[in-house]
Amino acid sequence: MLATMPDVQTDRDKGSYSPPAVVAQLQRVSKVFGEVQALRNLDFSVRAGELLALLGPNGAGKTTAVKLFLGLMRPTAGTVSVLGGNPVHAEVRTRIGAMLQVAKVPETLRVREHIDLFSSYYPRPLPQDETLAIAGLQEIKNRPFGELSGGQKQRVLFALALCGDPDILFLDEPTVGLDVEARRGLWEQIRKLVARGKTILLTTHYLEEADALADRVAVINRGEIIAEGTPSEIKAKTCGRRIRCFSSLAIETLRAFPGVADVRMDRDAYEIRVAEAEPVLRELLRRDSTVHGIEVVGAGLEEAFLALTQNGSSGPQTPGRQ
Amino acid sequence: MATAATTIHAPVLDRPFGQTLAIYAKEAKFEFLTRLRLRVFSLSTIGFPVMFYILFGLVLNGREAAVDGTHFATYLIATFGTFGVMGASLFGTAAGLATERGLGWLQVKRASPMPPFAYFAAKVVMSMIFSAAVVLSLFALGVTLGGVHLTAMQATKLLSILVLGSLPFCAMGLAIGYFAGPTSAAPIIQLFYLPLSVCSGLWVPLMLLPKVLQKLAHFLPPYHLAQLALGVVGAGQQESAWSHWAVLIGFTLICLGVARIGFQRDEGKTYG
Numbered sequence: 001m002l003a004t005m006p007d008v009q010t011d012r013d014k015g016s017y018s019p020p021a022v023v024a025q026l027q028r029v030s031k032v033f034g035e036v037q038a039l040r041n042l043d044f045s046v047r048a049g050e051l052l053a054l055l056g057p058n059g060a061g062k063t064t065a066v067k068l069f070l071g072l073m074r075p076t077a078g079t080v081s082v083l084g085g086n087p088v089h090a091e092v093r094t095r096i097g098a099m100l101q102v103a104k105v106p107e108t109l110r111v112r113e114h115i116d117l118f119s120s121y122y123p124r125p126l127p128q129d130e131t132l133a134i135a136g137l138q139e140i141k142n143r144p145f146g147e148l149s150g151g152q153k154q155r156v157l158f159a160l161a162l163c164g165d166p167d168i169l170f171l172d173e174p175t176v177g178l179d180v181e182a183r184r185g186l187w188e189q190i191r192k193l194v195a196r197g198k199t200i201l202l203t204t205h206y207l208e209e210a211d212a213l214a215d216r217v218a219v220i221n222r223g224e225i226i227a228e229g230t231p232s233e234i235k236a237k238t239c240g241r242r243i244r245c246f247s248s249l250a251i252e253t254l255r256a257f258p259g260v261a262d263v264r265m266d267r268d269a270y271e272i273r274v275a276e277a278e279p280v281l282r283e284l285l286r287r288d289s290t291v292h293g294i295e296v297v298g299a300g301l302e303e304a305f306l307a308l309t310q311n312g313s314s315g316p317q318t319p320g321r322q
Numbered sequence: 323m324a325t326a327a328t329t330i331h332a333p334v335l336d337r338p339f340g341q342t343l344a345i346y347a348k349e350a351k352f353e354f355l356t357r358l359r360l361r362v363f364s365l366s367t368i369g370f371p372v373m374f375y376i377l378f379g380l381v382l383n384g385r386e387a388a389v390d391g392t393h394f395a396t397y398l399i400a401t402f403g404t405f406g407v408m409g410a411s412l413f414g415t416a417a418g419l420a421t422e423r424g425l426g427w428l429q430v431k432r433a434s435p436m437p438p439f440a441y442f443a444a445k446v447v448m449s450m451i452f453s454a455a456v457v458l459s460l461f462a463l464g465v466t467l468g469g470v471h472l473t474a475m476q477a478t479k480l481l482s483i484l485v486l487g488s489l490p491f492c493a494m495g496l497a498i499g500y501f502a503g504p505t506s507a508a509p510i511i512q513l514f515y516l517p518l519s520v521c522s523g524l525w526v527p528l529m530l531l532p533k534v535l536q537k538l539a540h541f542l543p544p545y546h547l548a549q550l551a552l553g554v555v556g557a558g559q560q561e562s563a564w565s566h567w568a569v570l571i572g573f574t575l576i577c578l579g580v581a582r583i584g585f586q587r588d589e590g591k592t593y594g
Contacts, residue, residue, distance in 0.1 A: 100430050102425065105430075106427065108359035109355065116352075117349065118434060157430070
């Protein structure tokens with residue numbers, strides 16, 4: 001609670017670059033459910049105006065983190081602060097929007113009725129037409145919730161999160177279970193909110209989603225943040241590149257090259273996963289004059305993510321944690 | 323660290339009273355609409371008591387049938403009225419609460435700045451509206467087809483007692499809703515609803531039941547509500563009305579206590 005201001009101060013003291021203020025923060029937060037440690041000593045903050053993606057596999061602790069931010073749970077240890085206050089208080093909640101995973105929403109209420117009700121909870125809600133427009137619901141505003149498609153249902157829940165014109169939104173797996181088209185549609189709407197200057201924390205286990213939307217990504221696994229940075233930083237911090245080539249060298253030789261993480265055969269070609277491409281390419285060209293068909297591609301966030309989560313919370317490949 | 327008990331009071335917001343009132347009203351309105359449009363609920367809540375009343379009160383017995391000097395169709399308005407109120411209140415609160423609690427919707431509402439009591443109040447108000455609808459339907463049937471004579475005073479008193487009598491069963495519903503899962507809520511309600519109704523003399527007048535059941539009935543809350551209702555049409559057991567009210571109030575408080583334990587247990591699990 002108290003940490004918000006000093007944090008801003010420290011950032012300003014750095015001089016030339018001052019990142020935006022911290023608006024939501026978990027400080028040394030642990031959460032234990034019976035025998036299960038859902039979060040371990042988590043330190044994690046969201047800055048004003050950014051879209052931060054909390055990326056991790058199922059059971060990593062993403063939803064727990066969101067529920068702590070929303071005041072729906074209390075930490076076993078540590079401090080949670082949102083907008084300088086405790087999220088269990090309604091005055092803080094009037095500035096927060098939340099989209100949670102819900103198995104069943106009252107189905108007989110119409111879209112506009114759901115929005116009407118949730119808007120009434122907030123002191124200064126958006127005009128209903130604006131909420132409908134941002135979430136792309138004008139066409140279906142009179143439809144009962146139960147008659148909507150999966151994508152439309154998610155958009156209604158999204159509308160409920162934004163209708164109160166909150167400063168910060170927590171979106172827990174907003175596109176889970178949606179097809180590609182519906183997912184991209186929701187991404188567009190999330191981008192509209194970012195353009196309005198909202199701060200957003202979004203959880204996802206879709207790497208593509210974090211890559212497409214986030215200013216910053218925090219990778220969480222087994223209740224710990226194991227990497228943090230821009231999407232490209234995350235990729236660069238792990239086995240960042242993939243070299244594809246035809247070579248007469250033996251696979252063992254290639255594996256022994258400095259900087260090579262892994263080599264596999266793909267039909268007749270080699271696929272070499274490397275941290276940095278250039279030193280490996282120089283070595284390759286020097287050792288094998290017949291090498292041809294060289295392609296270098298950036299490894300996807302998928303690979304970065306796999307590498308990060310497989311290595312767990314120890315070893316050199318957990319760059320985000322110092 | 324605030325305890326779970328204070329959590330519900332903690333989110334005090336500087337919200338104008340008028341706006342808070344508007345939220346309560348809107349919450350109740352949409353809760354009512356949700357249930358009204360849910361045909362399984364609206365049709366069975368009103369349909370079952372009406373159907374049984376037609377069967378037992380109008381079809382199987384003649385217009386003139388009487389029991390202990392009381393017109394049968396009139397007697398059964400009071401008891402099936404109690405039966406209907408119980409159903410509307412138990413299903414109205416418990417089923418919705420168990421589902422919304424178990425399947426995540428209540429959490430979405432709790433994450434918003436909704437005043438927490440608005441949620442419960444809406445369920446109670448909705449149950450009372452459905453209770454009134456059941457009782458008025460029985461009046462209409464009894465007067466038009468059953469040869470029932472009710473003075474305006476009697477009708478008003480009967481309606482008021484029965485609608486007020488919804489409260490103990492709403493409290494019971496909240497208690498069940500906090501301990502039942504989304505799928506088990508309805509069977510659990512049935513487990514209480516039907517035996518309690520029969521043993522309290524709501525289906526078959528008490529004096530036609532075995533002596534053991536007549537004694538047992540005194541321990542059952544629906545019996546006491548039915549006696550208050552029967553008192554209005556001059557067919558009660560001649561016990562003091564205050565004893566009936568006392569039992570109902572006591573029962574309400576016990577149920578609210580149980581619901582509170584469930585609420586706190588929930589807070590401990592999800593918010594604690």
